[in-house]
Amino acid sequence: MSAMNKKRTESTETLKKVLRFIGRYRILLVVSIVLAAASVLLQLYVPILFGNAIDQIIAEQKVNFSQMWRWLRQVLLVVLFSGAASWIMNLINNRIAYRTVQDIRAKAIRHIQKLSLSYLDSHSTGDIISRITADADILSDGLLLGFTQLFSGIVTIIGTLVFMFSRNVVITIMVIVLTPLSFFVAKFISSHSFQMFQRQSSARGQQTALIEEMIGNQKLVQAFGYQDKASERFARINEELRESSQQAVFYSSLTNPSTRFVNNVIYAGVALAGAFLIPGGALTVGGLSVMLAYANQYMKPFNDISSVITELQNALACAARIFALLEEKPESPDPSESLSDVKGSVEIDQVSFRYTPHRPLIENFNLKAEPGRRIALVGPTGCGKTTFINLLMRFYDVNSGTISVDGKPVDQISRHSLRSSYGMVLQDTWIKNGTVRENITIGKPDASEDEIIQAAKMSHSWEFIRRLPDRLDTVITEDSLSQGQKQLLCITRVMLCLPPMLILDEATSSIDTRTEMLIQEAFDRLMQGRTSFIVAHRLSTIRNADEILVMKDGSIIEQGTHDELMKKGGFYHTLYNSQFVNTAE
Structure with missing residues (x-):
């Protein structure tokens, strides 16, 4: 088919599609x-x-x-x-x-x-x-x-x-x-x-x-x-x-x-x-x-x-x-089955994933997280930590292998049910144009004012909210708050919902050291009894994790507690010491 005939065919097909809308x-x-x-x-x-x-x-x-x-x-x-x-x-x-x-x-x-x-x-x-x-x-x-x-x-x-x-x-x-x-x-x-x-x-x-x-x-x-x-x-x-x-x-x-x-x-x-x-x-x-x-x-x-x-x-x-x-292909159909009474058991079995066919990223990833355990992920930039989080939330589907929550494969669970079981705080914040109240209650629209204030106090965002002209009813935009204040609001959302599982991806990266210490205490209370996945570059913040996964090039190369990994003197030991050497310098 010549280029001219191809263009004519495309034009005719487009006209037919428009006429189908007009047909209403x-x-x-x-x-x-x-x-x-x-x-x-x-x-x-x-x-x-x-x-x-x-x-x-x-x-x-x-x-x-x-x-x-x-x-x-x-x-x-x-x-x-x-x-x-x-x-x-x-x-x-x-x-x-x-x-x-x-x-x-x-x-x-x-x-x-x-x-x-x-x-x-x-x-x-x-x-x-x-x-x-x-x-x-x-x-x-x-x-x-x-x-x-x-x-x-x-x-x-x-x-x-x-x-x-x-x-x-x-x-x-x-x-x-x-x-x-x-x-x-x-x-x-x-x-x-x-x-x-x-x-x-x-x-x-x-x-x-x-x-x-x-x-x-x-x-x-x-x-x-x-x-x-x-x-x-x-x-x-x-x-x-x-x-x-x-x-x-x-x-x-x-x-x-x-x-x-x-x-x-x-x-x-x-x-x-x-x-x-x-x-x-x-x-x-x-x-x-x-x-x-x-x-x-x-x-x-x-x-x-x-x-x-x-x-x-x-x-x-x-x-x-x-x-x-x-006409772009949408996500795969969403199953009707929902999670209920989530315990927080997460199992990853032989998972492999790549963004492009010729560039492997995660290969044969295995992990079993028991309910209530704190799993930390560390490793150099580009090793697959954030990709792993995207797979947990099913923002991307795995190429092979299975991810299960409470024994149910995530591809057999509705995405809304899966994602509502996680509380997620990322390094990249998102604030919509609206009131502070609307931004906090995105995950729980029916929350009472007392619940909102209590969550704000737990996340230490109430300190700046109460100074706003209309407090919770103050209209804000993406540019009206500092990066730290926006991150505090994102943390408040999680504190309000109290989900059975948590994902914290550099959750305190934009917050000053004093407030970070207070929030870490709040997170420690929040993580009690909840399965938690923590991504952190500052390794001092994950010393108390039940298990630390050291990732490199999409694979787990070391696994254990902080003390166990330090004794091994391997890659984690080098990463941990390099941070403090750099800090001392």
Whole structure:
């Protein structure tokens, strides 16, 4: 299949997908088509009425004014009815177009919630945002233009031909024979513009992604003097967007003047042919004015449709990007079985995992964590500690082996049930735009104020919360708190839920030493009787762990208590001593 045929097939498939969404509003669509037909037919009747009025001018000083005014009054009524039908049709078209795009956006957001983290990790946030916002906006504009002009244009072409045949067959056939020239010109140009609009849409997504990345990390950009490099990257993408946009718009803008040129030639031909027919009595002056009006109305939709096709090519290119997101394979189906009365026994049996097929990360991982035990994971950066946590929470599925909780394989348990059994505090914090109360009660929305305050006191976040203007009802954003305060709120969430199992991944990395010591005491109380997995770089914080797993290159190379590992004098001994040597220096 040639590249051109492939693009044409892609465009057709995308159109079918859009039509499936539009099909939900088929009743409104039918009403819109009926109103379009009514409006067009009434407009097409106007030239006949004008022609009849003109024919009342019989000769010099011979004008039948009473009949002329009767025809002109009918013109006024027909125009009013046609305008009302067109106005209602436009309202319906607006509703169909914007509701369709609303449905597509809603489905896209729901689908994103089901996508695996592997997809989200491999695609920039800005590009995904661009698909749901900018691309959807362009799709709605294209649909609106299509509904408004495409239906009316098709009905106009058919209706005009019927009226023209009723007036003069010879001129009508001449118009029909010459008109395909206009259509072929429009089709040739539009068929080449789809690929250009795809390039434009892709470049726009890259630009949005870069802007989102640079603005979101502006402190890092300035701290590392990356401004010039960022500007160079933006200039490069901006130039690509300018070039692709210019080519797409220039090429597509040739459609209208090209078809207008052909249509004007046809119009001149009708006038010339009609002028020769009048002396023989085959056509009246009023009849010629009617044919000229019809010839103009017949050709005008070809100009409009050519513009619509150009916009639809742009809209379909954007729709293709949205549907590419919608068609991404979601996470594997979620089982219906739930965990209940969780004891906290976790068993990992011969687990292997890799992000990419050719790069092994975790191989033949084995672990059995009895209920209530504290398991610490240590090792150099990139050894697989955080990946192990992702597998525990089933953010990723293992390539082989099994992970079980209370004897049940996690792939046979609903993700919500599994994840709600863990309390998780990460080094990377997440705060949503809302009140402090809303941020704390994410895992327990029905918590009472006393419970919230008690959890805040246990996590030592109450010290700064009570100083906020509205305390728990203070509205906060991602940037209104320090990194340490955000981490304290994340710890408070866990303190409020009191889950049967805990995951602490550098949970106190952004907190001052004094507060960290107090929180460690709170964690010690919280971990009593709860299976806990602790990831820490500061090895002094995990000395009291029941078992320490030393990881390297995705495998457990040492295992035991702190004292046991120190006696072995192996890799853990080297890691532990190196931290204190560096501290002393």
